[in-house]
Amino acid sequence: MITNIPGRLLVPRSFAQTLCLLVLMVGFTACKKEINDNRPDNRVTTVNRAPSATRIVNMGGYVDVVANGEKLTSYVYRSPNDPDAFKYTGTAYFPEDGRLGSSWQIPQDLFRKDGTLLLKLDADRANGSLPELTIKDDYQHPKDYYLLLSQHLAEGQPDYVEIERGVTQPSRPDHFKIRILNLCAKPKEDIISPRGQIEDLTGPVSLAYADGLPVSDKTTNISVAQRVSEYIELPYGAYQFKVLTADGRQIPGAAALSPDNRLIDPPTSSIGLASNGEVVLSDLTFAPVISYQAGGIYTIVVAPYSFDYLVSAQEQRGGAIQNGFRVITDVSAPPNTTYFRLQGCNVLPGSGGVSFRVNGNVLVRQLAYGQPSSYGNYVQGNTRVEALNAAGAVLAAAEYTLRPGQNYTAWLYPDVQGGAKLVLVVNELSGQLYSAGTVNNGSNGGLVFKQVREDFMFDRRFLNLSQDIPYLTFTFGNGLSAGTAAVNLQPGIPVTTSPYIHNNTLLYHPYEIMAYRSAPDVVPGAWAKDITVLNSDRFVARRELYEAVHRAVPTQEPGIFTIALIGRTGKDVPAAEKAKMIIVKHNR
Incomplete structure (x- = not known):
C-alpha cells in the first residue's frame, strides 16, 4: 500500500518490499545470457548463389575458368611428377578444389545486365583451351554446353555443343525421363596395341536394355546429324542401359567407378585384365548398373573419351581415344518417399497359371510355373499380396507394411506339407556395400569398414x-x-x-x-x-x-x-x- 503525504514523495510502506523487488530484477538480468551456437560450419561455402538455367558439362578435361575476364579457378600447370600436381586452393566459385569439375551450373550473378556471359576455358597442355564463347541465359529454354575433347584428338569434333535441357517432370510420377545424345567422332591417331587396331564406333547409336533389346523407337538409330533424341519415360528402377552401334556392337561406358572397368581391349572395347603374365579378356563391355529414380531426368551422351588400355601384361597405358558413353543427370530426382517396386514369382509345383494381386489390383495374370513377373510400382504402406489359381480362388495371401524405395519379390512356394505359401524377399539393388580396411589408430584391432558403391x-x-x-x-x-x-x-x-x-x-x-x-x-x-x-x-x-x-x-x-x-x-x-x-x- 502507498501512503500519500502532502509535501513529500510517494514511497512504499515497506522498504523491505522494495529491496526484494530490486534483487529480483537484478537476478533476472543476470540470468539473461547470450546463447552462442559453437557448432562448426563444415560447409564448403556459405555463400548462397542462385543458379542460372545454363550448365557446363565438361567432357574435355577442362579445369580453368575465366568469366568476363575474371579468373574463377586456381588452376596452374604443374608437372605430373610433382606430388602436388593435383592440389589446388579452393576459390569463391569453386570452393572444393579450385577447378572446373564434371559439370557446373553457372550462378546467376556471373551474367551481365544484358544476360550474357563471356567464358574462356582452359585444360592442360595436352588438351589446350577453348576460344571464348558468349553464353546467354534463357530461363524459358535451359541450355547445356557440352565441352568436348580437343579437335586435334578427334576428327570433325566441335569445341562445344549447345543442347537444350529438358526440365519438365515425367507425366507419371513413378517414372523417369531419359534420352540419348550422339556426339561420336573418329580418333585422329591410332594406337599401338598387340591385339590390333582400335575399333570404329562411329555412326548412328541406339539405346538398349541389358539384354541388347531396344528401349524405344525414339532412342534408336540416332545419327550424329540428328544429335539428340526425344526424352522417353520409363518406370523408375535399376537398369543397365547399353549403347549399340548400327551393327549391334557395344560402346563402352566411360565413367566407371572401378579403375579396372576403365581398361579397354582396343579391337573389341571389352574389359581386360593382366593375369599370370598375360592379358585375359572378359568379353564384357562395361555399362554401369544405375538406379534411375522417379521424377529424375537423364541424358546418355556418346562422345570421344580417353581410355586406358593394356599394351601387355606388364604395361598399361592411357590415351586410347574411343567413343564411350556417360549418364548425365539433367534434373535430380526428389527423395522417393512414396513408391516401392514388387514382382511375383510362381514356384508352386502343379499350380498351372497363377495370378498375383496387390491391394486388389492385378499385377500379372496366368504366370507359368518357374517364372517371375515384371515389376509393378505401388504406394508405400499396408499392403496385401495375393496369389490366385486359374479359377480365381486365393491360394495364399499375406499382409505387409512395405517401405518406399524398396524392391520386393513375392515368391509363391510350397510349405513342407505341400500347401501354398507366400514369402516376401527384399532385393538390394543400390550397389551400396561395406568394404573392410585397416587403419593404425589402435581401435577395434585396426579394422574399419567404409561404405562404397558398385x-x-x-x-x-x-x-x-x-x-x-x-x-x-x-x-x-x-x-x-x-x-x-x-x-x-x-x-x-x-x-x-x-x-x-x-x-x-x-x-x-x-x-x-x-x-x-x-x-x-x-x-x-x-x-x-x-x-x-x-x-x-x-x-x-x-x-x-x-x-x-x-x-x-x-x-x-x-x-x-x-x-x-x-x-x-x-x-x-x-x-x-x-x-x-x-x-x-x-x-x-
Missing part, C-alpha cells in the same frame, strides 16, 4: 524353395564354398544378414553352381546328383547380342540375381516339376 556388380543370393530338402547348401564347382549366405538354407527362409555373394573374382573364368543336401553339422553335405548343375553362362540373357557381331560370349553378365531351388524330388515326380535351379534377374 556400378558393375555380380551379386547372387540363394533361396531354398523346395519342400523336400530341409537343408540345402549351394557351392561352386567341386564343392568350393560359395560363402555363408549359401549354407544350410531352409525352405522359405531367406538369409537377411549379408545375403549376397559378390563373385566378381570369377568374372574371367567359367564356373558352376551345385546343390548339396546338407545338415546343421554337415557342410556341404552330399551332392544332389538329381539336380542339374547350373553353369555360369546361364547368367547371359541373350547370346545373340554377342554372336550377331561375331564376338565371344562371356562367362556371365553383371546384375543382381536370385538363384532359387524349386520343385520336388523323388521317383514319382512329373518331369516338369522335378527340382531345379532357376535364375531371377532383378535389374533390367
Whole structure:
C-alpha cells in the first residue's frame, strides 16, 4: 500500500518490499545470457548463389575458368611428377578444389545486365583451351554446353555443343525421363596395341536394355546429324542401359567407378585384365548398373573419351581415344518417399497359371510355373499380396507394411506339407556395400569398414524353395564354398544378414553352381546328383547380342540375381516339376 503525504514523495510502506523487488530484477538480468551456437560450419561455402538455367558439362578435361575476364579457378600447370600436381586452393566459385569439375551450373550473378556471359576455358597442355564463347541465359529454354575433347584428338569434333535441357517432370510420377545424345567422332591417331587396331564406333547409336533389346523407337538409330533424341519415360528402377552401334556392337561406358572397368581391349572395347603374365579378356563391355529414380531426368551422351588400355601384361597405358558413353543427370530426382517396386514369382509345383494381386489390383495374370513377373510400382504402406489359381480362388495371401524405395519379390512356394505359401524377399539393388580396411589408430584391432558403391556388380543370393530338402547348401564347382549366405538354407527362409555373394573374382573364368543336401553339422553335405548343375553362362540373357557381331560370349553378365531351388524330388515326380535351379534377374 502507498501512503500519500502532502509535501513529500510517494514511497512504499515497506522498504523491505522494495529491496526484494530490486534483487529480483537484478537476478533476472543476470540470468539473461547470450546463447552462442559453437557448432562448426563444415560447409564448403556459405555463400548462397542462385543458379542460372545454363550448365557446363565438361567432357574435355577442362579445369580453368575465366568469366568476363575474371579468373574463377586456381588452376596452374604443374608437372605430373610433382606430388602436388593435383592440389589446388579452393576459390569463391569453386570452393572444393579450385577447378572446373564434371559439370557446373553457372550462378546467376556471373551474367551481365544484358544476360550474357563471356567464358574462356582452359585444360592442360595436352588438351589446350577453348576460344571464348558468349553464353546467354534463357530461363524459358535451359541450355547445356557440352565441352568436348580437343579437335586435334578427334576428327570433325566441335569445341562445344549447345543442347537444350529438358526440365519438365515425367507425366507419371513413378517414372523417369531419359534420352540419348550422339556426339561420336573418329580418333585422329591410332594406337599401338598387340591385339590390333582400335575399333570404329562411329555412326548412328541406339539405346538398349541389358539384354541388347531396344528401349524405344525414339532412342534408336540416332545419327550424329540428328544429335539428340526425344526424352522417353520409363518406370523408375535399376537398369543397365547399353549403347549399340548400327551393327549391334557395344560402346563402352566411360565413367566407371572401378579403375579396372576403365581398361579397354582396343579391337573389341571389352574389359581386360593382366593375369599370370598375360592379358585375359572378359568379353564384357562395361555399362554401369544405375538406379534411375522417379521424377529424375537423364541424358546418355556418346562422345570421344580417353581410355586406358593394356599394351601387355606388364604395361598399361592411357590415351586410347574411343567413343564411350556417360549418364548425365539433367534434373535430380526428389527423395522417393512414396513408391516401392514388387514382382511375383510362381514356384508352386502343379499350380498351372497363377495370378498375383496387390491391394486388389492385378499385377500379372496366368504366370507359368518357374517364372517371375515384371515389376509393378505401388504406394508405400499396408499392403496385401495375393496369389490366385486359374479359377480365381486365393491360394495364399499375406499382409505387409512395405517401405518406399524398396524392391520386393513375392515368391509363391510350397510349405513342407505341400500347401501354398507366400514369402516376401527384399532385393538390394543400390550397389551400396561395406568394404573392410585397416587403419593404425589402435581401435577395434585396426579394422574399419567404409561404405562404397558398385556400378558393375555380380551379386547372387540363394533361396531354398523346395519342400523336400530341409537343408540345402549351394557351392561352386567341386564343392568350393560359395560363402555363408549359401549354407544350410531352409525352405522359405531367406538369409537377411549379408545375403549376397559378390563373385566378381570369377568374372574371367567359367564356373558352376551345385546343390548339396546338407545338415546343421554337415557342410556341404552330399551332392544332389538329381539336380542339374547350373553353369555360369546361364547368367547371359541373350547370346545373340554377342554372336550377331561375331564376338565371344562371356562367362556371365553383371546384375543382381536370385538363384532359387524349386520343385520336388523323388521317383514319382512329373518331369516338369522335378527340382531345379532357376535364375531371377532383378535389374533390367
